[in-house]
Amino acid sequence: MAIIITAFERSPDGGKGLARDTRVRWALEEVGQPYEVRLVSFRAMKEPAHLGIHPFGQIPTYEEGDLALFETGAIVLHIAERHVGLLPDDANARARAITWMFAALNTVEPPILELVTAKFLEGDKPWSKKRLPLVQDRIRNRLGQLSARLGDADWLDGAFSAGDLMMVSVLLRLRSSGILDEFPKLAGYVARGEARPAYKRAFAAQLAINAGMS
Ligand code: GTB
Numbered sequence: 201m202a203i204i205i206t207a208f209e210r211s212p213d214g215g216k217g218l219a220r221d222t223r224v225r226w227a228l229e230e231v232g233q234p235y236e237v238r239l240v241s242f243r244a245m246k247e248p249a250h251l252g253i254h255p256f257g258q259i260p261t262y263e264e265g266d267l268a269l270f271e272t273g274a275i276v277l278h279i280a281e282r283h284v285g286l287l288p289d290d291a292n293a294r295a296r297a298i299t300w301m302f303a304a305l306n307t308v309e310p311p312i313l314e315l316v317t318a319k320f321l322e323g324d325k326p327w328s329k330k331r332l333p334l335v336q337d338r339i340r341n342r343l344g345q346l347s348a349r350l351g352d353a354d355w356l357d358g359a360f361s362a363g364d365l366m367m368v369s370v371l372l373r374l375r376s377s378g379i380l381d382e383f384p385k386l387a388g389y390v391a392r393g394e395a396r397p398a399y400k401r402a403f404a405a406q407l408a409i410n411a412g413m414s
Contacts, residue, residue, distance in 0.1 A: 201265040203228065203235040205275075206250070207406065208259055210241075215410030217403045220272045221260040223369040225405055227276045227362065229398035231283035239409065273305045273366070280362040287362055300356050300363025308346060309370045311338040315377060339379055347383045354392060368393030 205228075207221035221237070228235045244250055246257040253261045254270040262269040262278070269275050277298065280286035287294045318335045322328050346367075350356060355364045371390050374380045380387050393399055 203233055204238055204263045205235055206238050206240050206253075206259045206261045207409065208242075209239040209244075211406070211410045213410070215407040217406055218373055219259065219406070220369075222402055222406050223272050223365065224260050224262065224275050224279075225402035226365055226369070226399050227279045227286060229401045230365065230396075231279060231285040233279070233283060237405075237409075272369075273301060276362055276366060277301060286365065288359065293358060296357045297361035297363040300361070301366045304363065304366035304370045308342055308367065309373075311335065311342055312370060312373050315339060316373070336377075336379060339374070340382065343379065343383045343386055347385045350385055350389055352385070354389075360396070364389075364393060368399075 205221060205224050208219050211219045213219060225235070240250055240259060245254070245259065250261075251257055253263065253268045256270070258270070260270075260272065260275065262275040269278060276286075280297075287297050314335045315332075318328060318332050322331070355361065356367060357363065368390050371380060371386060372394075375390075380390065394403075
């Protein structure tokens with residue numbers, strides 16, 4: 201059954217791979233599943249046809265026959281559970297890999313998104329300059345804890361898993377801030393993720409659509 205995902209018709213990042221379809225593309229590339237992409241405009245995202253698949257009017261979505269999913273956590277987990285390559289066979293190791301997916305989305309990503317909000321949506325507010333260092337320090341706190349757990353390992357828990365895919369995807373959003381480079385072990389971790397052939401294919405596919413559009 202064909203897999204169809206949605207992505208921005210024009211990603212505001214101009215192809216830096218920061219829009220969340222990249223993590224879904226990456227997961228599909230890791231498990232060797234071909235997929236098609238339906239590009240949607242900002243306007244189309246808020247129209248009934250798309251809202252029927254994504255109640256919040258966002259990308260990405262995932263369709264496979266009768267199944268329609270939204271939320272990258274759910275989509276990547278679905279892909280990882282149905283195909284070999286992103287979750288270990290051992291039940292406990294599998295549960296730990298899924299735990300890292302949740303940690304990426306629920307514990308590490310929120311302060312990073314706060315920074316995006318503070319810089320780009322609230323940058324012109326009179327209190328913005330005072331708030332920014334607080335937000336940045338919250339991120340540093342999380343990254344310090346994550347870096348301590350990673351230590352000198354290549355991946356968070358044994359072999360590369362969906363947990364690493366999600367964590368690297370979340371950390372990539374920080375690159376332009378310079379904060380990631382304050383944590384060399386995490387910078388190396390992200391670089392290892394980006395060096396994976398599946399990530400490179402996913403990145404190239406989104407770039408082919410968005411290059412020169414920003
Ligand atoms: N929790 C949802 C998930 O994980 O699937 C969040 C989905 C989401 O935020 N989608 C964004 C969207 O559709 C695109 S990825 N936004 C349009 C809208 O809400 O109207 C977020 C994103 C957007 C742009 C950049 N960028 O330009 O760098 C990076 C990431």
